[in-house]
Amino acid sequence: SLCTVASMSPPAPAEMSRFYIRGDGGYAWHDDPDMIEDSTFVLENGSIDATWTAGGGIGVYFSESFRGDITADWRTDTGVHADNTDAVVGGPRDFDISSTVVLANLYYDINTGHSIMPYIGVGLGWASHRTHEGFATVGGAPAIIEAATASDLAAAFMIGFAKDISTGLKLDVGYRYLYMGDANTGEIVGGVGSGDPVIEDITAHELRVGLRYDIW
Numbered sequence: 783s784l785c786t787v788a789s790m791s792p793p794a795p796a797e798m799s800r801f802y803i804r805g806d807g808g809y810a811w812h813d814d815p816d817m818i819e820d821s822t823f824v825l826e827n828g829s830i831d832a833t834w835t836a837g838g839g840i841g842v843y844f845s846e847s848f849r850g851d852i853t854a855d856w857r858t859d860t861g862v863h864a865d866n867t868d869a870v871v872g873g874p875r876d877f878d879i880s881s882t883v884v885l886a887n888l889y890y891d892i893n894t895g896h897s898i899m900p901y902i903g904v905g906l907g908w909a910s911h912r913t914h915e916g917f918a919t920v921g922g923a924p925a926i927i928e929a930a931t932a933s934d935l936a937a938a939f940m941i942g943f944a945k946d947i948s949t950g951l952k953l954d955v956g957y958r959y960l961y962m963g964d965a966n967t968g969e970i971v972g973g974v975g976s977g978d979p980v981i982e983d984i985t986a987h988e989l990r991v992g993l994r995y996d997i998w
Contacts, residue, residue: 801842804851804954806992808835813985817864817875819970820977825864825875828981833860835988841887850888853905857881859914862981870921875979877916877927877967883909883936883960897946901956905938909984911965918970925972927979934963942990950996958988 811832817825835858841851859878866872889903911934916927942956962984969978 800996800998801840802849802851802994802996803838803840804853804992804994805838806836806853806855806954806990808855808958808988808990809833810835810857810960810986810988812987815984816982817979818982819866819875819979822977823866823868823871825979826867828864829862830879830981830984831861831863834858835990837883839887841994846893847891848889849891850886853885853887855883855885857883862913862916864979866918866920872921873919873925875916875918875927875970877979878914879911879965879981880914881909881911881962881965883907883962885936885938887938887940889940891944898943899945900943901941903938903940905936905940907936908933909936909962911962911984913965913967916967918972920970920972923972925970927970928968930966930968930978932965934965935961936963937961944994952994952996954990954992954994956990958990960986960988962986 812830815828817828835855837855839851839853843849859880864875885905885907887905889901892900912931915929918925918927939959944952944954947953964982966980967978
């Protein structure tokens with residue numbers, strides 16, 4: 783009979799993949815960078831101030847343990863400081879930098895059987911940096927550091943946990959180590975004259991809090 787055939791039919795497989803959207807905010811502090819100028823001078827006392835970040839993304843669950851997402855984060859203006867100690871063109875270098883970071887990320891969720899789920903993750907993408915007009919002293923004379931933009935490879939390592947707070951909604955708290963490549967300013971105009979300062983291998987440590995919402 784039709785009823786018998788229907789009862790013998792295998793059940794439809796459960797849908798394994800579903801999408802989610804996310805929004806995140808964070809606080810970031812930076813390792814002191816190496817900086818050079820005019821491809822000749824090594825700048826001393828290089829530092830990047832702490833900054834705030836905000837962003838979002840969209841992701842997909844590949845299985846109960848693996849998921850991935852694409853995220854974009856905006857990093858607010860923050861100060862960069864260094865000193866050129868050369869006897870002729872020496873002096874302080876001060877300017878601001880802001881960045882946008884886009885990453886493709888892959889995570890492994892550790893199922894504990896509870897509402898809190900730890901995870902680890904890695905990301906790869908690019909960083910777009912904008913250095914803003916700054917100020918320098920070159921051989922005792924005031925000078926302007928021109929603005930510039932640059933892009934470079936970005937990579938990340940993440941560790942954290944998610945907690946269910948309602949159906950389909952999770953609180954996400956984590957740490958991210960972020961590599962953002964190099965950034966440079968424009969020319970230094972005024973004084974004796976010198977080349978553009980370059981910040982090499984920018985790295986940051988971020989504490990991040992966000993929300994993830996599951997959608998189908």
